[in-house]
Amino acid sequence: MSELFRRYGTGMTLTMLAGVAVWVLAMVVLPYFVMVEYSFHPNLTVVEMGGPKDHYTLENYAALFRGVDLLHWDFPDDFRVFLRTMWGASLVTFICLLVCYPVAFYLAKVATPERTAFLLLILVIPFWINEILRTFSWYILLAYSGPLNIVLKALGIIDAPVRWLSGSAGVLIGMTYAFLLFMMFPLYNALETLDRNQIEAARDLGAPTWRIHWRVVIPHAKPGIAVGCIMVFVLAASSYVVPALLGSPGTRWFTETIYSWFFEAQNWPLGSAYAFILLGLCVAFILLMMRLFRVGLTDIAK
Incomplete structure (x- = not known):
């Protein structure tokens, strides 16, 4: 903070901080407070709001778990969709880690700087296109008579x-x-911050490749793994476009359920409660990753 005051002066710094504060309050904090307020009220008509039926309740949060029978492994539809979303987001995170780890290691420690720059550019260029268009392209590729089936x-x-x-x-x-x-x-x-000499030293001491990665590379990459897992899981769990375009009624995502309660059933209190349950689960996953990889916020920020 002191660096901002030194570089831009008191007036400019206060102006920037005020702009950021207004933006955060208006676009993030206040909408969340409104949703919190909605989530603790029953779904009422406009005429009934503020009347004797309008009171604070946890019914909307309990609705997701109502009817869950662990003994007979019987779950209501919304809870089944919730479990499918958590499993799917976890699986996407695991697949991304498996795919990206060897590629990231190659780019950081094996490839030349010129080749690394070229390959990173090749990876980034497709993401300049809008997400909806990229998802539609996968819809075409994965179609029953699409290119993937033709090639296979x-x-x-x-x-x-x-x-x-x-x-x-x-x-x-x-x-x-x-x-x-x-x-x-x-x-x-x-x-990229891993000293190559550590890898060479482990190799000179006779360590096989898998042990070098297990004992040297992966421990050093723990903050990166934690950040990557957090970002992919949160984005996958909260994604709407991809499951809506590439999914089917039998693979409904929890975000689609939230959307339907908001805009189809017009049940904003229940939709708000479901949204905050999803938010709470994402926060719990973040804390789990931080504890599992034994990293703090300062490690993640690096």
Whole structure:
């Protein structure tokens, strides 16, 4: 803060801070407060609001878990969608980590600077296109008569076209592609700071490749792994466009359920409660990653 005052002066710094404060309050804090207020009220008509039926309640939060029978493994539809979303977001995060780790290591420690710059540019260029257009391109690729099935059938890998868009496969593929860079860049930034001499020393001492990665590379990359997992999981769990375009009624995402309660059922209190349940789960995942990888906020900020 003192650096801002020194560089820009008192007047300019206060003006910038005031602008940021107004923006955060108007665009983030106040809408959240409104949703919090909605989430603790029953769904009433305009005439009933403020009347005897209008009172604070936890009914909207309890609605997600009502009817859950762990003994017989029976869940209501909304809770089933919630579990599917958490499992799907976790799987997308794991796939992104598996795909991005070797690529990030190659870019950071194996490739020449010129090749690294070229490959990073190749990775970034497709993301200059709007997310909806990129998702529609996957819709075309994964269609029943689309290019993917044509190529796989020509290579003899499949005998009949696969309906990628009738299950979870299309959603997982689309989300993995959409959020790859959010795993790639934190990993690359963390691995780039690793001293190559540590790898060479471990290799000279006879350590196999897998042990070098397990004992040297991965511990150093823990902040990058934590940040990548956090970003991919949160974005995947809160994604709406990809599951809406590439999914099917049987692969409904929790964000689609929230959307339907808000705009189709016009039940804003229940939609708000569901949104905050999803937010709470994302915060819990962030804390879990920080504890699992034993990193703090300062490590993540690096």
